[in-house]
Amino acid sequence: MQDTSGAAPLLTIRGLRKSFGPIEVLKGIDLDIARRQVVGFIGASGSGKSTLLRCLNFLEEPTAGEVRLEGELIGLSEKGGRRARLGAGELSRQRRQMAMVFQQFNLWPHKTALENVMEGPVVVQKVPKAEAEARAVALLTKVGLAERMHAYPSRLSGGQQQRVAIARALALQPKVMLFDEPTSALDPELVGEVLKVIADLAKEGMTMVVVTHEMRFAHQVCDQVVFLDQGVIADMGTAEHIFGGTGNRRTLEFLGRYLDHRN
């Protein structure tokens, strides 16, 4: 099941729990993600898949357990057995190693596509403006938006906005890309252009974690699929395992319901 290159996993998740008030959304998650792996999180609404993704870059603070990137504890510092929240600078450094793409794109409306992509490198990483701009132009060209780089988000379609958001995340030169339902807010005819960009990144060997409802995409692009149900990993394995009919009973039930619902 694991990539057996012998190298340590890039991301390790151990005993991760998250509660919102009295409701426990994640009930103990253990997962390893290897370099160059594309991992898909699937599951019903409320299964905890988005929360799990948001715990990875500490947008949500886990209630218990830990996330490590290359062995480094995320969001917390350890001193003499006690854990405390990391300072802003350290948290910033860790977060930009795990760039995130959101369901609602979340482009900054007062900045052009180009400025959106340049913001992180210039403001956070202190990359010289000319260099950041060259990098941003290259990335926008890569996602097919070179001609639209001076447009404000309000002038772009949803699919274009999401591609700018992907370029913005890539501009940080992250070690992992986190996608939170990247096509759920798109009109059906715009889904394809965004999924193609993500599939291209997979081919280039980018490590990615994708929360998705696009089962066909998960089947085709993900190396590893994790099925979450009521806050636990109910099943996981290769896309072939999950979608090829050899998953466990809960997986098959979910996929059955899901396909019924779709048709």
Next chain:
Amino acid sequence: MQPAYEWDFSIVLEYREVFLRAIGMTLTLALTVIVCGMALGLALYLVRAHSWRVVTIAVTGIVEVLRAVPPLVLLVWIYYCLPILTGLSLSGFQTAVLALSLYSSAFYSEIFRAGFQSIEKGQVEAALSVGMTRSQILRRITGPLAFQRVFPPLVSQCVLVVKNTSLAGYIAVAEILYQGQQISIRTFRPLEVLTIVALIFLVIILPLTFAANALEAKYRKKYFG
């Protein structure tokens, strides 16, 4: 039958120097109060939004009291009571700046609060995910966005500040209304003088609101096509 009132605006010309100096005083006072009030209002909002619960409750209380007290009471109270309580004696101008800044800061802080609260959480999360710190987010993302959204009420509040400067006359600050009253006492021409005072306020405020509307339309066109 009453004799017809004979309007005579010539006295206004006679006292034009006094009026000009009064306009200068009103503008100086208004500008100082706008700058101080806005800065204080922003500070009040930030403390209220990002502090311990006790501080938040205290600041909320201060804002509510400042909003409820009539500005004239605040002005007179600071002018007469502050020296008694603290031994600190402020000039009329300083008192007016302090009182009107405090008073308007409560309203500015509420306007800023509305602005910041209207910003979608996702905007902040996107900024956090690229590694921005709280202060970078405030300066580059939420600040500019909130400012644009609350621009119209912010301008309204500035207009109110300009008008409220006329209260400073109560403690003998030589602004427009105060000087107008002095002139009308001397000339027995209150109607002419008050008319001119009203016109001066119109001439100060209308360009302000026109400029604000034009600026807002420009922003809207630029970002939201």
